[in-house]
Amino acid sequence: MSRALRSADFALLLVSASCLVIALSFAALGRSAVANAIWVAGTLPVLGMLAISVIDALRRHQAGVDVLALVASGCALALGEYLTAAVIALMLASGRALENYAQQRARRELTALLKHAPRYANRFEANEWRRVALDAVAAGDRLLVRGGEFVPVDGTLAGYAQLDESSLTGEAAAQLRSPGEAVRSGAVSLGAAFEMVAAASAGDSTFAGIVRMVRTAQQERSPAARLADRYALLFVPAALLLAGASWLIAGDVTRALAVLVVATPCPLILAVPVAIAAGMSRCAKRGVLIKGGGALERLAQATVLFFDKTGTLTGGNARLVSVESGPGIEPDTVLRFAASIAQASAHVISEAVIAAARERGVTLSMPAQVAEQPGAGVSGKVDGRDVAIGSFAYVSSVATPAPWSTAFLQRVAYEGASAVFVAIDGSMAGALLMADQIRLETPRALRLLRHEGIRRLVMLTGDRRDVAQTVGSMLGVTEVRAEQTPSDKLAAIQAARGEGGTVIMVGDGVNDAPALAAADVGVAMGARGAAASSEAADVVLLVDRLDRLVEALRVARQTRRIALQSVIAGMAMSFAAMAVAAAGYLPPLPGALLQELIDVAVIANALRALRIRSRAHGGGLARGDADTLKAGHTELGPLMERIRRLADELPRMPGASVANALASVNASLAKQLVPHEQHDDMDVYPGLARLVGGEDPMGALSGTHREIFRMVRLLGQMTASVPPEGPDPDSLREFQRLLYGLDAIVRLHCAQEEELYHALREDA
Template sequence: MPFISQLPYRALLVVSALTLLVGTLLHLNSQTALAHGLWLAGVIPVLLGLCVDIVKTLLRRQAGVDVLALLSIGLALVLDEILTAAVIALMVASGRALEDYAEAQARREMTALLNRAPRVANRYEDGQLRQISLEQVLPGDRLLVRSGEVVPVDGTLSSLAELDESMLTGESLPARRLSGDTVRSGAINAGAAFDMTASASAANSTFAGIVRLVSSAQATRSPVARLADRYALLFVPLALALAGLAWFATADPIRLLAVLVVATPCPLILAVPVAIVSGMSRCARRGVLVKGGGALERLAQANTLFFDKTGTLTGGNARLVAIQCEPHTRADEVLRLAASLDQASNHVIAAAIVAAARERGLVLSVPAQVVEEPGAGVSGQVDGKSVTVGAFAYVIRTSAPASWSQLFLQRLRYDGACGVFVGVDGVMQGALHLTDEIRLETPRALRLLRRAGIERFVMLTGDRQHIADSIGAVLGVTDVRAEQTPADKLAAIQAARRDGVVIMVGDGVNDAPALAAADIGVSMGARGADASSEAADVVLLVDRLDRLAEALMVARRTRRIAVQSVAVGMGLTLVAMVVAAFGYLPPVAGALLQEVIDLVAILSALRARQAGSMRPSGGLSSEQWTQLQVEHQQLKPVLDSVRSLADRLSSLSGPVAAAELAELNERLLHQLLPHERQDDSELYPRIAVLTGGDDPMAAMNSTHREIFRITGRLAHIAQELPESGPDPAYMQEIQRLLYGLDAILRLHFAQEEELYHAFRESS
């Protein structure tokens, strides 16, 4: 904290406590001179420490509570009330040591700001490759960036490159850059090795500029006064006036000392840090690291929330959300062939496709004759078939475009998603739709934050405008700012601080300047960049945004308890001051009474240890949560088959349509409906107890009833269809039911996963 001097207050606490104790024992044994010497030895270091702190406070033109402690100790020494001075010194040292302890507990060793910054580069020299320090790179140098390495400086590509720029731009999916395109330092090579030509030195490159923004923002952020100091603005003048009045009325300096001793604001010095330490401890138990008491105080006053999109509101990883395929082609088979071939690729999208296939329990084959073109796609043999997987431009080299391909590409552009096309034996059989999904806890987290007092939500992202708008609309965020550079984010934060206390949440290097500039910077530290964690005031060690809502509630209740504790302590102190002013409370008795008042204030402040948890008691065990996830993964192929049949139904012949509808009906009856009925009878009653209220699961039960109604209708249709299949009018009715079932099932699964995630017990 800004007011703390460099003196070791823990050591002063030990010294003052020991000298007071031993001196008291000597005094009881009639060794008064030696006792006074020991008491004085404990007082002087504390007195010097107070002088240093008061000078620093005055230089910042701030008021503090320390002046009363200094006056009372000084006056006690002048009046030869050495024991009184020693008791006051112990109170002061204990309060300041507690504040030091609060800082030490909150400040854990963070990783260095630039751990991920490149330190060397691979430069071509006379036809040879040589590793040099980053400072030696000059504009015009030809460099090699190996797979997985960080781009060392800004430059121009000499070949195709696949880059992970999420830490710089917020774009979650890898970007394909062609020869001649510019590349910025800080991006990670997510594909094969490539050559580049440096266009700037390390000091003038993008990554270094971000570091300078962080440093500038940290340097210009104004210090925040202690909560105790703000109360001192009223209390110190009042205490001095009352003490002066008592002295003026009686001309008795002991009366003046008695008032000042009782007025020594130890409830301010002790109660506030006790409450703050308790609040920070409570946050830490929930996986939220608060780096100091000042950060917790500012968090309690926040009313505006800025947040990054990628890695904060979304998961930051590509996931399969839909499969488009040709008529007479099954979605699972398209995925199986693509995943089988992608086993031979180390591309991040390939890994996501393989993971999706394994989640669905598909049996993958071993590919052969695999040829990969970095950044474009991969081809090879799977089960004797010639398979091509990759970008649209890559697949159409060997496979004719499908009739749905342009519409699919347009859908990808609208969603800001990634598409992987699959060609089999010269025919484009399907395409995989992958996107960065919204985190399960994000909608609930925003609701809780709004309930906790956040009035304004602003999304800052490097994504394109239409992508950002779609995410903002889903989450109910009205202020969406897209295509933001680190400098743009910094400017937005600085402008917003004029209207209130601002929180910024992010996880990338590009967020670090904004985190440093905000009143409270919050980093998704469980997966965030080193720079963002270092610049932040609060780090979410658990990769869940809803923990921020808990921390905000803890901070607000902590501050409320601190204020209440101070009010109780200072109220008792004012009563004691009046009693001392009338001569009924001598200095030593006043010091002892002040210790009792301190104890009351501390016990009140300790209530903050139980502050603000927004979680209900109990929850779903890890085993239950895992089982629910497994069941939903097993049911996703059923959902895909509903959408797939709806899309293809009009192109199928009557007998084929009847056969596929019958097969789908069997899957619904034997896989989907038993799961939903089990949820109704076993899981929902438990969630209802945790949620509270008269009928909290009514909406979910209503959704089940609608699912049962539609599946029952489809079952009747499947049983009554002739072998020739439905007529065109009936076909339209079936298609309407299938699309309706697909929509309600996807919404229902999303609601269930969010609900279960909210009630999952912490590990």
């Protein structure tokens, strides 16, 4: 249907332009009668199309400025102003064609998604690969994806795969995925063929949901465009009144015709939908799918923001925070045995333990004689030694509880985290502190949201109050509401809407769906969120990054500003031209040409929304460079744990052992920490400064390096002064203070750097 309309608009433009040019040739030859006939012939098809459009609008109880165009064209023909009528027809046909082109250009990124929809799958049947219809694929099917083909459904990889996921995430870089990783439909295979196991049918897969949302987004008309029609209800009577007054005062109907000509067509119905569609296109290009112009306009007016915590402010997955180990046991030893036995378990915590070991470069061994008690733990043999991991109760049943375990359990409770205890040969060797950590981009995203005018930031979570308050204080949110059920979240949203202001709700789970649907703008973390939340939301973040919401908000506000500028400028120019025409200084024919220029100007201004910059900086770190910088911090992890452990153990250590322990730590600091920070300061920071911009953007972080160097040097000087029998109690406390301080400042510094690396990644 849309293609037919585009063809009709193009045909009308071709006919009206051809008739105008041919008739001008006959007029130049003195054949006025023939010229007039041709002008009428070129005008009537456009007039007919316009009449159909007006009747259809009136049937839907909508009145727009097309009425003026119809009246002006009819009056021009009735008064014998055939050339003016032909120019008006050309103006209308070109306006419709230009608007159609602008909207299609603005929707290009949205429409491109539909082209990536998979149409078939290669399924293993009867010992061979067979091409089957996509609808025939079911969960559990074994599928083959060849190079250049689309991943047909969501599933799990059986081998390595190199994928282009740009249609899903907006990230242009090729992604290398490993066996066991989840893969989503719509990604394109860039390498060799690979096998996968389907996890969902085609209709329930990621890309099918995205396609449904895209089609909905393309079909919905923006409330801003309806607002433009409401402006038209004021503009049309004003134009008719001015035209009638000029006719009555001057007694010249030509003046009335000139007024109607310059009021036709009004830029209102052209500029607003073009700007809105352009803004939606910009958001789609950055991995933010907005389901309609109405959602974009409401997003631009938002002042209150509600967040779910888990999976939104945090990553939604448990990650290793620290390793607790018993006397004489290295943390990496505890992690190695834990991760080795975890390879035999499919539990999500086991997967997190394995991932942490791989990040630290720990070499794992194959487990044997494995026995798993669901929900409790796993036991077996690793390198000939008996190993058990799991809950405290499970590990305590096979090993004697360690003296440090009580304090560790209390710490776990305070932090709202989880613990994996590790027993080796019947002895509790250590424990892993696992927690759902705050997303790297979250603090920066919240700061930018405040900068964009969000006055209230409210965190909604089902977690305990003490845990929620801790996270809220770290992020600086306005309010924290803990122990919330889905009905509580819904009530909070409804209450906020009742207080005034436009409310946004951001969530990712099924329990967030009611609140997302109730908010003025529901935003779903769609990259990993539940299908229910994505369906209920108005905006879906296809990339699993919270700072994309900041970009969407920025684009929405600039788009609305551009749309209003176009409306105001277009109306002002039209009223000025109408006044000049009413005074008799602008005849109908020049007026028609002037109005064409006004229409082109406002549409061109509306298309500025396609060039909105959603990010403050213009360049970024390559993903590989950002990962390399972060890997350097991972390598420092064992050293930081060693510093903390030494600070804890100093009061219990024999005096003669203190000097050796401090000297060993000093040597490690000089070998690892100091060179790392020196490299960052001299080699990394200059490049980052160019990306961030400003005179000295890295000054604060560089100053932290100076403090780290000072503390390391002070620790070395104090260690050199320790007598053979060990330090006195006052010196011991000073060592503890210095070690704890060094641990804290380095951890904070690394967190700040990682946040910066994450923000500057070119695929962010």
